Amino acid sequence: GAVVSQHPSRVICKSGTSVKIECRSLDFQATTMFWYRQFPKQSLMLMATSNEGSKATYEQGVEKDKFLINHASLTLSTLTVTSAHPEDSSFYICSAPRTSGGNTGELFFGEGSRLTVL
Amino acid sequence: AQSVAQPEDQVNVAEGNPLTVKCTYSVSGNPYLFWYVQYPNRGLQFLLKYITGDNLVKGSYGFEAEFNKSQTSFHLKKPSALVSDSALYFCAVRALNSGYSTLTFGKGTMLLVSP
Numbered sequence: 001g002a003v004v005s006q007h008p009s010r011v012i013c014k015s016g017t018s019v020k021i022e023c024r025s026l027d028f029q030a031t032t033m034f035w036y037r038q039f040p041k042q043s044l045m046l047m048a049t050s051n052e053g054s055k056a057t058y059e060q061g062v063e064k065d066k067f068l069i070n071h072a073s074l075t076l077s078t079l080t081v082t083s084a085h086p087e088d089s090s091f092y093i094c095s096a097p098r099t100s101g102g103n104t105g106e107l108f109f110g111e112g113s114r115l116t117v118l
Numbered sequence: 119a120q121s122v123a124q125p126e127d128q129v130n131v132a133e134g135n136p137l138t139v140k141c142t143y144s145v146s147g148n149p150y151l152f153w154y155v156q157y158p159n160r161g162l163q164f165l166l167k168y169i170t171g172d173n174l175v176k177g178s179y180g181f182e183a184e185f186n187k188s189q190t191s192f193h194l195k196k197p198s199a200l201v202s203d204s205a206l207y208f209c210a211v212r213a214l215n216s217g218y219s220t221l222t223f224g225k226g227t228m229l230l231v232s233p
Contacts, residue, residue, distance in 0.1 A: 004161075006161065032218070034219065041226075042225065042226075043208065043223045043224060043225045043226055044162075044208070044223045046219065046221070091159070093161050093162065095161075095162075097218050106164060106167070107152075107164070107218055107221070108164070109154070109161040109162040109164075110161050111160055112159065112160060112161040114159060
């Protein structure tokens, strides 16, 4: 079964509203989670690294005030798209590594969230 | 900078025939290589990985991949394709001594298996 759960799977919102996407690790603790964005027929682009108990690390070109990340617990990270606009419409995917004493553990992905901004 | 190349946008194969999805990579140091599969509007599912050891890695759903250090390749293979294998496949690499934030994905190869 899924070890990383992402919710909602689909969301449609009006321009100017904010949308929150949740990413949960189901049977392991994740001090780090990753948020990706995927455009149609393109690869995954890392947006930010979510760190439990501290600020997220954003990749170059990603607006941190636009994409708010909160990693309040060892099993939950949230991505909030603030004041969404049509150009924010995309497929957002989270992932979490399940490590056991090293950095070679498996990286598990959520099912993704399709955001459509009207 | 590290990179992953998947030279084929699409691979077409008939059911029952062998399939190969190509991947070459560039990374500083020892590579940590992955293959993932993505079905429409879904997240990525792990197929297999290579860290060290045997160059032929066996993974989920009958897939395997061969690590070739001299050619810096990690091609995905399956002896007999199924229609249900039709999906988007991603190769990914990071340096073994780096973190997952450095994981780099290829652009993906669409595999279409015809009945």
